Amino acid sequence: MHTLALGRSGLRVSGVALGTMNFGTDLQAPTSEPEAHRIVGAFLDAGHNLIDTADTYRGGGSEEIVGRAIASRRADVVLATKGAAPQGVGPNHRGLSRAHLTRALEASLRRLGTDYVDLYQCHVADPDTPIEETMATLDGFVRAGKVRYIGCSNFTAAGIVSAQWAAQRGAGTPLVSLQANYSVMARAIEAEILPTCVQSGLGVLAYSPLGSGLLAGRYRRDTPPEAGSRLAQWADMPSPMARDFVAGVLAPRHFDIRDEVAAVAAALHTTTATIALAWLARRPSITSVILGPRTVDQLTAGLAGLAFDLPEQAAARLDAASQFTVVPPTNGQHRAALRSGVSRSVDKW
Structure with missing residues (x-):
């Protein structure tokens, strides 16, 4: 098994992680429990070890299924929630x-x-709780033996620094990882967050590598998401934030990037999903890419995509097509971010 250290820690994880948001016991779940067990088995048999879930996935159903699926192989699994x-x-x-x-x-x-x-990971930042309280609580979990390592998800650069400072001041356990949205169409973390992770000793777990399905060709320009798709479900939610999320994914610039990915895929006689995954696998500072398959076939395709040898010229073409402009914050915004250490924009709930 090819593994990497997770941040500044001794924990070794595979360069591919299994995301389990689709696993559920309810009738609306994309992946049934028998298929979920097959996916987990195939993932572990392929030599990978990092499996990621959350208490909010399918109302806790994902955790239940993951627990049953790994019961006989618990020692082989790096289990994250x-x-x-x-x-x-x-x-x-x-x-x-x-x-x-x-x-x-x-x-x-x-x-x-x-x-x-x-x-054990903080799913989002919480501006209403002092970071010192959060880090002391997580340190207590580690000291009690209920958690081995701690990480975060969707934190800003300032939030990461604040958390590490709090751990250091309290002689506690530091964060070793960040989960972040990262793909050829979502590269904003390259500006501040990735450098901060490197400096602060955090490994990076990249989620949504296919841009919520857009880079896999699931959505068409100027066309509403197909009924039953994840974006269609989000678009039907009463939350303005959910609708804004859908509009952001389906932005014209993202379709322009997808079209460039498709052109590279056609030239190399493969799929857009393969090219998008291969591009991400080449990026520096990424410890593991999280795949969220609904079927064993999707897992197999995803693993093949991450192993695809993307030519340097093709990678450079995609780099140029997906470049983004960093807009520096005003002094007032910068001071506010440093004071809070968190971003309210990532509060999904």
């Missing part, structure tokens, strides 16, 4: 407070059928 999402209606049933995270972790352990998780 996340907490922060609402698990009740009260104000203390969400976020990164000690009260919520303690309940959330215990519930995740029960659903996963294990007494520890290898990587």
